[in-house]
Amino acid sequence: xxxxxxxxxxxxxxxxxxxxxxxxxxxxxxxxxxxxxxxxxxxxxxxxxxxxxxxxxxxxxxxxxxxxxxxxxxxxxxxxxxxxxxxxxxxxxxxxxxxxxxxxxxxxxxxxxxxxxxxxxxxxxx
Amino acid sequence: xxxxxxxxxxxxxxxxxxxxxxxxxxxxxxxxxxxxxxxxxxxxxxxxxxxxxxxxxxxxxxxxxxxxxxxxxxxxxxxxxxxxxxxxxxxxxxxxxxxxxxxxxxxxxxxxxxxxxxxxxxxxxxxxxxxxxxxxxxxxxxxxxxxxxxxxxxxxxxxxxxxxxxxxxxxxxxxxxxxxxxxxxxxxxxxxxxxxxxxxxxxxxxxxxxxxxxxxxxxxxxxxxxxxxxxxxxxxxxxxxxxxxxxxxxxxxxxxxxxxxxxxxxxxxxxxxxxxxxxxxxxxxxxxxxxxxxxxxxxxxxxxxxxxxxxxxxxxxxxxxxxxxxxxxxxxxxxxxxxxxxxxxxxxxxxxxxxxxxxxxxxxxxxxxxxxxxxxxxxxxxxxxxxxxxxxxxxxxxxxxxxxxxxxxxxxxxxxxxxxxxxxxxxxxxxxxxxxxxxxxxxxxxxxxxxxxxxxxxxxxxxxxxxxxxxxxxxxxxxxxxxxxxxxxxxxxxxxxxxxxxxxxxxxxxxxxxxxxxxxxxxxxxxxxxxxxxxxxxxxxxxxxxxxxxxxxxxxxxxxxxxxxxxxxxxxxxxxxxxxxxxxxxxxxxxxxxxxxxxxxxxxxxxxxxxxxxxxxxxxxxxxxxxxxxxxxxxxxxxxxxxxxxxxxxxxxxxxxxxxxxxxxxxxxxxxxxxxxxxxxxxxxxxxxxxxxxxxxxxxxxxxxxxxxxxxxxxxxxxxxxxxxxxxxxxxxxxxxxxxxxxxxxxxxxxxxxxxxxxxxxxxxxxxxxxxxxxxxxxxxxxxxxxxxxxxxxxxxxxxxxxxxxxxxxxxxxxxxxxxxxxxxxxxxxxxxxxxxxxxxxxxxxxxxxxxxxxxxxxxx
Numbered sequence: 010x011x012x013x014x015x016x017x018x019x020x021x022x023x024x025x026x027x028x029x030x031x032x033x034x035x036x037x038x039x040x041x042x043x044x045x046x047x048x049x050x051x052x053x054x055x056x057x058x059x060x061x062x063x064x065x066x067x068x069x070x071x072x073x074x075x076x077x078x079x080x081x082x083x084x085x086x087x088x089x090x091x092x093x094x095x096x097x098x099x100x101x102x103x104x105x106x107x108x109x110x111x112x113x114x115x116x117x118x119x120x121x122x123x124x125x126x127x128x129x130x131x132x133x134x135x
Numbered sequence: 136x137x138x139x140x141x142x143x144x145x146x147x148x149x150x151x152x153x154x155x156x157x158x159x160x161x162x163x164x165x166x167x168x169x170x171x172x173x174x175x176x177x178x179x180x181x182x183x184x185x186x187x188x189x190x191x192x193x194x195x196x197x198x199x200x201x202x203x204x205x206x207x208x209x210x211x212x213x214x215x216x217x218x219x220x221x222x223x224x225x226x227x228x229x230x231x232x233x234x235x236x237x238x239x240x241x242x243x244x245x246x247x248x249x250x251x252x253x254x255x256x257x258x259x260x261x262x263x264x265x266x267x268x269x270x271x272x273x274x275x276x277x278x279x280x281x282x283x284x285x286x287x288x289x290x291x292x293x294x295x296x297x298x299x300x301x302x303x304x305x306x307x308x309x310x311x312x313x314x315x316x317x318x319x320x321x322x323x324x325x326x327x328x329x330x331x332x333x334x335x336x337x338x339x340x341x342x343x344x345x346x347x348x349x350x351x352x353x354x355x356x357x358x359x360x361x362x363x364x365x366x367x368x369x370x371x372x373x374x375x376x377x378x379x380x381x382x383x384x385x386x387x388x389x390x391x392x393x394x395x396x397x398x399x400x401x402x403x404x405x406x407x408x409x410x411x412x413x414x415x416x417x418x419x420x421x422x423x424x425x426x427x428x429x430x431x432x433x434x435x436x437x438x439x440x441x442x443x444x445x446x447x448x449x450x451x452x453x454x455x456x457x458x459x460x461x462x463x464x465x466x467x468x469x470x471x472x473x474x475x476x477x478x479x480x481x482x483x484x485x486x487x488x489x490x491x492x493x494x495x496x497x498x499x500x501x502x503x504x505x506x507x508x509x510x511x512x513x514x515x516x517x518x519x520x521x522x523x524x525x526x527x528x529x530x531x532x533x534x535x536x537x538x539x540x541x542x543x544x545x546x547x548x549x550x551x552x553x554x555x556x557x558x559x560x561x562x563x564x565x566x567x568x569x570x571x572x573x574x575x576x577x578x579x580x581x582x583x584x585x586x587x588x589x590x591x592x593x594x595x596x597x598x599x600x601x602x603x604x605x606x607x608x609x610x611x612x613x614x615x616x617x618x619x620x621x622x623x624x625x626x627x628x629x630x631x632x633x634x635x636x637x638x639x640x641x642x643x644x645x646x647x648x649x650x651x652x653x654x655x656x657x658x659x660x661x662x663x664x665x666x667x668x669x670x671x672x673x674x675x676x677x678x679x680x681x682x683x684x685x686x687x688x689x690x691x692x693x694x695x696x697x698x699x700x701x702x703x704x705x706x707x708x709x710x711x712x713x714x715x716x717x718x719x720x721x722x723x724x725x726x727x728x729x730x731x732x733x734x735x736x737x738x739x740x741x742x743x744x745x746x747x748x749x750x751x752x753x754x755x756x757x758x759x760x761x762x763x764x765x766x767x768x769x770x771x772x773x774x775x776x777x778x779x780x781x782x783x784x785x786x787x788x789x790x791x792x793x794x795x796x797x798x799x800x801x802x803x804x805x806x807x808x809x810x811x812x813x814x815x816x817x818x819x820x821x822x823x824x825x826x827x828x829x830x831x832x833x834x835x836x837x838x839x840x841x842x843x844x845x846x847x848x849x850x851x852x853x854x855x856x857x858x859x860x861x862x863x864x865x866x867x868x869x870x871x872x873x874x875x876x877x878x879x880x881x882x883x884x885x886x887x888x889x890x891x892x893x894x895x896x897x898x899x900x901x902x903x904x905x906x907x908x909x910x911x912x913x914x915x916x917x918x919x920x921x922x923x924x925x926x927x928x929x930x931x932x933x934x935x936x937x938x939x940x941x942x943x944x945x946x947x948x949x950x951x952x953x954x955x956x957x958x959x960x961x962x963x964x965x966x967x968x969x970x971x972x973x974x975x976x977x978x979x980x981x982x983x984x985x986x987x988x989x990x991x992x993x994x995x996x
Contacts, residue, residue, distance in 0.1 A: 030951075032687070033687035034686055034687050038952050039953050044958070044960070061960075065701060067703035072694065072750075073662070074662040076628075076658075076661030076662060085662035087690065087691035088699065
């Protein structure tokens with residue numbers, strides 16, 4: 010693996026092999042200057058959101074606990090335990106706190122798997 | 136003053152109840168009440184007589200609110216005996232020659248202890264067990280003999296009923312040996328059958344009390360000094376004794392009534408009708424001195440029927456029409472910590488009655504239900520050793536019991552128990568006559584939603600308390616019906632509480648989250664249930680926190696075995712048992728801190744915290760520490776943190792025990808033990824308590840003779856001092872009681888519940904916990920001991936294990952596509968010679984500065 014992936018704002022960027030992802034254990038990836046948190050769930054799906062936790066300002070989302078609320082897969086921040094949807098990035102539980110870095114929701118990035126490679130598209134981030 | 140005078144003869148529990156009941160109902164103040172008692176005390180809790188030995192003084196046994204005796208309409212005359220009743224003149228004569236007239240007379244003279252007329256029953260050293268004075272004299276005698284004989288005082292109790300076993304417990308608690316001698320072929324012959332008697336005998340013998348059944352005592356022979364010295368039995372046997380207690384039964388005290396020509400029962404007791412009136416309409420009799428037609432003219436030696444008679448009499452005086460329907464002889468007792476209960480037709484005397492029996496010789500419990508011949512309706516039951524179903528089943532007597540009757544007596548979890556809906560008329564609290572209907576009405580109509588308020592409002596559970604679990608269940612059921620949330624569910628994925636989930640996982644032997652959520656939950660879990668299950672699995676099996684699918688269950692601290700700080704970096708704390716560390720190890724810590732530029736601070740738990748370590752640095756840092764012989768301090772876990780100690784007798788001028796060695800032994804014993812919340816322990820080498828041990832979950836404080844162990848202390852948000860568990864014990868006992876205390880806590884506490892609130896909310900409180908740990912009242916001590924032994928035997932240093940496992944090490948990388956690259960967003964400033972995370976304002980300034988290429992920040996690499 011290379012030390013850093015050349016940053017690009019457009020199109021899919023390969024970040025790792027699907028085999029690098031352990032079910033329910035998130036990883037962080039550096040895509041240009043952007044930190045992305047990537048999760049593989051037990052249904053085989055792969056999700057990517059911003060690694061920055063809006064409520065603490067630390068890049069830690071990849072180290073949170075996955076789960077679900079109803080049918081919606083979620084990720085909980087390890088710092089103050091806010092819960093976010095992995096599908097929409099929406100903050101579902103604020104724990105009565107105000108965000109310190111941007112809005113309360115996470116940016117969600119498009120993920121595709123190509124030949125066992127996990128590809129992230131930062132352009133889809135919102 | 137009241138227009139009519141009520142005189143109460145006797146100042147015992149039932150007299151107190153009568154006065155309280157009449158004063159509560161007589162709002163107009165129609166009656167003035169005079170109470171005459173021959174004892175020097177105000178009415179006290181005779182049922183709890185044995186607790187006198189563990190209480191500070193007689194005043195702790197006093198009954199009811201003291202204001203009752205300050206009421207201007209109530210006068211209590213202690214030390215005063217009524218000599219005679221003149222029915223014609225409506226007067227009583229007192230032993231000071233005063234005569235008092237009455238409008239109504241209530242006899243509540245109770246009963247007296249009866250001893251068989253064997254030779255020697257009046258020797259010094261022979262005692263009865265009935266009054267506070269009896270118990271105080273017994274205590275003084277045992278203490279005095281102890282000083283003379285220089286070995287444990289030999290005690291014997293004649294009579295293996297309720298009071299006899301209480302007395303045996305009292306002897307043991309004073310350090311005397313105890314032998315119970317029972318004439319019948321079993322203990323507690325009135326409450327249990329032969330099999331139950333056998334179970335009780337073996338449970339009590341396990342506690343060190345000798346039991347002889349089917350043996351008659353023929354003589355108490357004197358020793359050389361003329362004190363009780365030898366018990367002689369009718370079978371020719373003998374036993375040396377220093378003290379003998381007769382607990383061979385009671386006789387109703389009906390002499391006053393006999394002398395006044397009031398009719399008495401065949402076997403004694405003043406005859407009364409269902410309104411508790413004697414033949415003379417202005418005289419009533421209540422409690423053990425009375426023999427009611429509702430009880431077939433028999434006197435009943437239980438407090439609950441006495442209280443009912445007192446209430447009926449008070450109600451009648453005010454013109455009511457309540458009747459006493461006869462005694463509910465259901466009893467639940469705790470004798471020497473062993474539960475004994477029976478209710479309804481416990482001896483299966485109903486024709487065709489079926490007996491469903493469960494007996495477990497290992498735990499010693501014996502349980503029996505008596506059902507109608509078609510096994511549909513509950514007639515009665517009997518419990519020895521484990522009476523946990525008593526409160527639920529007793530009110531169901533005469534009602535259909537749904538499901539398989541055996542489900543109620545098999546150990547919990549072995550069979551599904553159907554939900555019971557009690558009929559409104561079912562008597563839930565037999566002490567105070569409270570029905571299920573009146574509890575429901577208090578919840579629904581009076582809007583009482585709190586157990587404490589419900590108790591004071593309905594009086595349910597305020598006497599013996601055995602019905603409280605049932606009262607709580609009714610409360611919760613009613614609240615649920617009205618849509619008020621009382622859920623104990625862990626989260627949306629598990630409907631169980633942590634305690635229930637713990638035993639479910641343990642019983643089912645499940646080891647992975649996937650199996651557990653499939654079996655007991657739903658969905659994929661969340662940040663609440665996953666760490667809880669992770670902690671439970673670690674508590675039960677003590678496997679590595681990162682093994683199998685467990686890594687994904689852990690909060691980030693456990694997942695990376697370090698404490699996450701506000702900027703996403705971690706702090707590292709090596710274990711320093713008891714706070715003792717060599718200069719060489721200090722040097723290693725210092726070198727590591729310098730090399731990785733870690734902010735260094737001494738913790739409150741006598742160790743050293745190294746801050747600012749990045750995820751990918753943790754393995755390198757730990758390799759250095761492990762190579763130098765250090766191990767994980769579990770500062771990140773819901774687990775044992777530290778055992779704080781003072782230096783103790785090895786250096787200190789005042790220390791009486793070696794607190795440092797004890798602290799190290801405890802820390803090495805419990806290191807790595809996962810629990811519902813963090814655990815802290817302290818050990819002080821003398822009563823000066825420099826280690827502040829009573830602020831810890833477990834505090835061990837040296838005494839001249841050994842150690843005192845305190846439990847349930849807390850710093851934090853709601854500080855609590857730890858409470859005394861055992862006194863003056865040796866090292867081995869310290870380990871044993873703490874093993875059991877911690878394991879019981881781990882098994883039964885709620886998620887994130889510290890020991891202090893757990894101890895308060897545990898059913899029966901610290902006393903019940905003591906009973907489990909010290910008297911093995913649940914029969915689980917062997918299991919708790921084994922569980923802790925397993926933990927100790929299987930302990931491994933988590934960090935060392937990870938360093939040896941390339942797969943787990945692979946998780947410790949900053950970026951999946953750049954494993955060595957530091958998080959570029961980290962920024963620090965220097966303060967007092969060390970770094971700390973930059974504030975937002977400082978960060979903005981830094982970005983500006985770095986764009987102009989001069990920076991004071993330290994690079995995160």
